[in-house]
Amino acid sequence: MSELSMPRCWNRETKPHSFCPGCGHGLVLKALGMAVDELELAEQVTFACDIGCSLLAWNFFNFPSLQTHHGRTIPVMVGLKKADSKRVAVAYMGDGGGYSIGLQHLVSTAVRDDPVTVILVNNTVYAMTGGQMAPTTLPGQKTETTPFGRDEAETGFPLKGPELLAGVVHPEAYLARGTVAQVLRLKKTIQKGLETQRKGHFAFIEALSTCPTNWRTNAAATWSFLEREMSDYYQTAEIPH
Amino acid sequence: MEKAVRKERRVFMTGNEVVAWAALAAGAVHMFGYPITPQNEIMHYWRRLAPEYGRGFLQTEDELSAGFTAIGAIIAGKAAFSATAGPGTILFQEPLSMAEMMRLPLVLVVQQRGGPSTATVIYSQQEVTLACFGGNGEGMRLVYSTASHQELYDYTIKAFHHAWSYRFPTLVLGDGYQAKMREALIIYDPAERGWEAIPAEPILGPERIQGGGRPLLHLRNAFSVEEELAEVLREHLDDFARAAPELVEYEFTGEPGAEILVAAHGIVGRAARAAVEELRAEGRPVNFFRAITLRPFPEEALLEALRISGGAMLVVESAVGQFGRMARLAVAGEPLRSFKTLYRPGVGIAAEEIKEAVLA
Amino acid sequence: MRHWKVVAAGEGGQGVQAMAETLALAAYRAGLNALYIPNFGIEQRGGVSLALVQVSERAIGAPKFRTASLVVALSPRSLERTAGYLGPETVILYDSSLVDAPRISDRVVGLQSYDTIAPEAFAERISYHDQRMPVRAAGRGMVALPASDLARQRLHPRVFNMIILGAVVSLTGVVELGAVKGALEEKLNRRFRQDPQLKEHNFQALELGYARIKETMAV
Incomplete structure (x- = not known):
């Protein structure tokens, strides 16, 4: 499949989408779209997105989709799944929603092994609100709230979500980190995450992504930050647990 | 789903037990709860009784999660509810405000305790403003304030029906005294009083057909421009005003x-x-x-x-x-x-x- | 019948709540309006446990009230804690094996006489009362009953609260003793079946408390 073709489950009426040029969200959602298409799950999926840039995905697909509150996407999908176990629940959020304001939900859901698939986009910043430090901001990285670079002595080290969850998840759960630099691999990772849910277990996929708008980078620098700095700090692999 | 109350009978219970029975009798399917005094026994009774009648329960990590998991179940078309008090009611403003915006029939029982802050676990009527107007919105909620165990039973049942009929979040406002005291009441099968099954249906999905005959597939609470929000709110406020004469009770x-x-x-x-x-x-x-x-x-x-x-x-x-x-x-x-x-x-x-x- | 407003107070573990709840349940079973509410505040941890029961033929208003028709105090601190509920017509039933009878002045019905009860009074109780101490009215509206001693010597310390309950039934006449036994069977059904002696002790305790009051009133 060419990267230019549109997944069948995409909502054509809302394309071209409204993410910024160079934003990685479109690629993560493409990987998700392809994964759903290939597994023929479009009839079963219910998709929920968070606040932050992820909310722009609220009408991205043809399957039932809703936009929730900041950090609360996971509990909404957990409740939906409890009420209707036939649905395939996909919770989609950024790093602020998943790792900061909603971390208690992420950890508790992982502990309970709730059968939902969580996809978290890590672009190292709060993007929608104008580029503040996120739990994932790299040491030394400049943001609006770390204008002199993230000082880990003051703000700690970037949070590694899948590694954090590795200590609490069920043996059959699925934890992985992918990157928009490798969309097809990301798609496979998401497929495993969806299959894990269908087997009754929790799945979590972090996707390394890009935000040239807030990084204030050109195309080359954007790609370089993703492929060098971010990939050096964050291991893109299935996370053993 | 098996009926929890078939025959009318007189019972002597605590208010928290009454709420659990009322929710079961009404046909509520799922409770999501987080411990806080003085509502805990609602969860305790529900948790024990629910499996007998094919209902579900989840103890969540906090009240935010209790509210949002309930919302998730509601979106899937199931009558879900929670119960809380005091500081929990504060956290509940977040899911309540989403329910208000998206017209989700979230049912919440509040057993008021003293405030502000942690204050007492005993009793108050200090959660009225929070129940009616908490959240960044216009108070588009139904709030029933009960005065006896009979009313606690009657209005908990009514809360589920009216929440789903009118599509506003609905609160039953009790208090610590009502939660803990024992008195007599009649419990009954709501169907025998004209309350048939709760009119619950999936809120989102191909089966939910909206205007123009198209399925409702996309639901949001965030808008890009002021006018867009104003238009949506106008509709909700009109609905609320239109429903008010049918709903007021005194x-x-x-x-x-x-x-x-x-x-x-x-x-x-x-x-x-x-x-x-x-x-x-x-x-x-x-x-x-x-x-x-x-x-x-x-x-x-x-x-x-x-x-x-x-x-x-x-x-x-x-x-x-x-x-x-x-x-x-x-x-x-x-x-x-x-x-x-x-x-x-x-x-x-x-x-x-x-x-x-x-x-x- | 009158609208009975009962406040019962005791130390944690004395069984105040079980006693109050059983009374309310018996009244409910007898077709009366009954309302029971525990004081479940901070007191429930290591303090005085308070229970309010109302029984009436008419509808019952607020669960809390200002003036009780009957105060049941099972410890010195309980008397202090319930002092605010006393009015000129209030009858006080207290456990005389633990508590000295407070002296009440006809002119000063209220809080003062109870403020004088120091915790040290508790220490003197064992030597002060013997087991043969008769039930007596120790003042205006005061009814003393050495329930704790009676329980320990005649039955079992655990049924102390049922002696008190028997006395309450005798004093108020809100229900027949049989209704209380029925309520108790309903509440403790499984434990009674497992331990028939427990049932026996509880019923005997009820009868003992009931009879003691009847004897006193006849004097």
Whole structure:
């Protein structure tokens, strides 16, 4: 499949989408779209997105989709799944929603092994609100709230979500980190995450992504930050647990 | 789904047990809860009883999660609810505001405790403003304030039906006394009183057909421009205003020429009723008004009651004017002979005190 | 019948709540309006446990009231804690094996006489009362019953609260003793079946408390 073709489950009426040029969200959602298409799950999926840039995905697909509150996407999908176990629940959020304001939900859901698939986009910043430090901001990285670079002595080290969850998840759960630099691999990772849910277990996929708008980078620098700095700090692999 | 209450029977229970039975009888499918006193036993009873009747329970990591998991279940078309109090009611404003915006029939039972902050686990009527107007919105909620275990049963059942019929989040406002006290009530199969199954259906999905015959597939609470929001809100506010006359409930007893109207809500309404009855027995003509719905507020009924009562009113509540402000606003245009208050924040009020306040 | 407003107070573990709840349940079973509410505040941890019961033929108003028709005090601190509920007509039933009878002045019915009860009074109780101490009215509206001693010597310390309950039933006449036994069977059904002696002890305790009051009143 060419990267230019549109997944069948995409909502054509809302394309071209409204993410910024160079934003990685479109690629993560493409990987998700392809994964759903290939597994023929479009009839079963219910998709929920968070606040932050992820909310722009609220009408991205043809399957039932809703936009929730900041950090609360996971509990909404957990409740939906409890009420209707036939649905395939996909919770989609950024790093602020998943790792900061909603971390208690992420950890508790992982502990309970709730059968939902969580996809978290890590672009190292709060993007929608104008580029503040996120739990994932790299040491030394400049943001609006770390204008002199993230000082880990003051703000700690970037949070590694899948590694954090590795200590609490069920043996059959699925934890992985992918990157928009490798969309097809990301798609496979998401497929495993969806299959894990269908087997009754929790799945979590972090996707390394890009935000040239807030990084204030050109195309080359954007790609370089993703492929060098971010990939050096964050291991893109299935996370053993 | 198996019926939890088939035969009408008289029982002697705590209020928390009543709520659990009412939710079961109504046909609620799932409870999501987080421990906080004084509502805990609602969860305890529900958790024990639910499996017998094929219902579900999840203890969540906090009240935010309890509210949002309930919302998830509701979106999937299941009648879900939670119960909370005090600081939990504060956290619940977040899911409640989403339910308000997206017209989700979230049902929440609040057993009021003392405030502000952690305060007491015992009792208050200090969660009225929070229940009615908490959140960054316009208070588009149905709020029932109960005064007895019978009402706790009746209105919990009604809450599920009206939440799903009118699509506004609905609160049953009890308190720590009602939660913990035991008294008699009749429990019954709601179907025998005209409450058939809760009209629950999936909120989102191919089966939900919206205007133009298209399935409702996309649901949001964030808008890009002011006008877009204003249009949506106008519709919701109109719906709320249109529904209000069908929804308002109150209790009034009295006659023209009374010396004063005693107005209260919830359990304080019982003390007020007892005080009024004693005063009448002593030959004092005193009228009595109890708001059962706090949202929508029975404004016209209160105004009419005040007119009958010669323009004199005593407002009694276990808070400082949370109910009083709504009552005062309802009669704002009316010339008042007197407006007295008996406010006891976080403290129970006995009939004797109300009598004294009337006579003072 | 009159509208009975009962406040019962005791130390944690004395069984105040079980006693109050059983009384309310019995009244409910007898077709009366009954309302029971525990004081479940901070007191429930290591303090005085308070229970309010109302029984009436008419509808019951607020769960809390200002003036009790009957105060049941099972410890010195309980008397202090319930002092605010006393009015001129209030009858006080207290456990005389633990508590000195407070002296009540006819002129000063209220809080003062109870403020004089120091915790040290508790220490003197064992030597002060013997097991043959008769039930007596120790003042205006005061009814003393050495329930704790009776329970320990005649039955079992655990049924102390049922002796008190028997006395309450006798004093108020709100229900027949049989209704209380029925309520108790309903509440403790499984434990009674497992331990028939427990049932026996509880019923005997009820009868003992009931009879003691009847004897006193007859004097």
